[in-house]
Amino acid sequence: MDEPARYRVMVVDDNAFIRAGLTSALEATDDIEVVGEAGDGREAEEMAWRLVPDVVLLDVRMPRVDGVSAAAALSRTSRVIMLTQVEEPEVILSAVRNGAVGYLVHNTFTVDELAEAIRDTVRHRAHPLSHAASAALIDAARTGRPAAPAADPAEQRARFGLSAREVQVMDLIVRGHANHDIAAKLFLTEKTVKNYINRIYAKLGAPNRATAIVTWLGMPPGG
Known part of the structure; x- marks a missing residue:
């Protein structure tokens, strides 16, 4: 672009x-x-x-x-x-x-x-x-759902169809890391991180980072 x-x-x-x-x-x-x-x-x-x-x-x-x-x-x-x-x-x-x-x-x-x-x-x-x-x-996402043990990475992967690497990227997004920080932590280029994030958004049905966080943490739409 x-x-x-x-x-x-x-x-x-x-x-x-x-x-x-x-x-x-x-x-x-x-x-x-x-x-x-x-x-x-x-x-x-x-x-x-x-x-x-x-x-x-x-x-x-x-x-x-x-x-x-x-x-x-x-x-x-x-x-x-x-x-x-x-x-x-x-x-x-x-x-x-x-x-x-x-x-x-x-x-x-x-x-x-x-x-x-x-x-x-x-x-x-x-x-x-x-x-x-x-x-x-x-x-808000965590308190807006019924109390339950946090889903482990395998459960989250099964729920959304994310790869193991996409789960790593999503976990870092939830912790507030910017793309360049994620790239550094995972030894990836920023372009590769952006590609992962675009695939994550598609799988979560999320148009942006904030919505992806809400979806990942289990807040129902409109909840």
């Missing part, structure tokens, strides 16, 4: 100061352009259809249409990263089910890390989850 000369981003937050701060910080980079700002989900949906940004940075709690609801429509045109103060597991799960490919919590990342998350998302190299969001997602 060819990388764009500039990454086109839309910032959606009902707080004008946050929007201005994000816009200013991102446009200070060499390759990110903020093509639009919106103060609520409905405005964001209308704007996204016109602008078709590469990535939408989307707050959760906003008037008229909230971010979780808007994610469903926005994910049809763009890749959606939730960018919020909200850490409730049920909100994270709902956002992922509605198509968000990343979930970042304010004050847990630097501007440089946010910029790299945008680039990685467009390149399909990673699905950014802050540590708080990843932990909440995993905890």
Whole structure:
């Protein structure tokens, strides 16, 4: 996949100061352009259809249409990263089910890390989850199913049809490792890891990393 000369981003937050701060910080980079700002989900949906940004940075709690609801429509045109103060597991799960490919919590990342998350998302190299969001997602998946002994790797392989190597990759995904970390740990190239991950997504019926984690850990769809 060819990388764009500039990454086109839309910032959606009902707080004008946050929007201005994000816009200013991102446009200070060499390759990110903020093509639009919106103060609520409905405005964001209308704007996204016109602008078709590469990535939408989307707050959760906003008037008229909230971010979780808007994610469903926005994910049809763009890749959606939730960018919020909200850490409730049920909100994270709902956002992922509605198509968000990343979930970042304010004050847990630097501007440089946010910029790299945008680039990685467009390149399909990673699905950014802050540590708080990843932990909440995993905890929600584990507590959302009946108490039972954790499935061993053989049982998980039988359930989803994954190879032994794919199970290793998936276990590292669940632990929060990025593609380059997985490659280093398993002595693979990043391209090989990406190929494994694409096959894992297909076998789990998961469109992205967060949904794959939920599925792997046994949270029923819509649960």
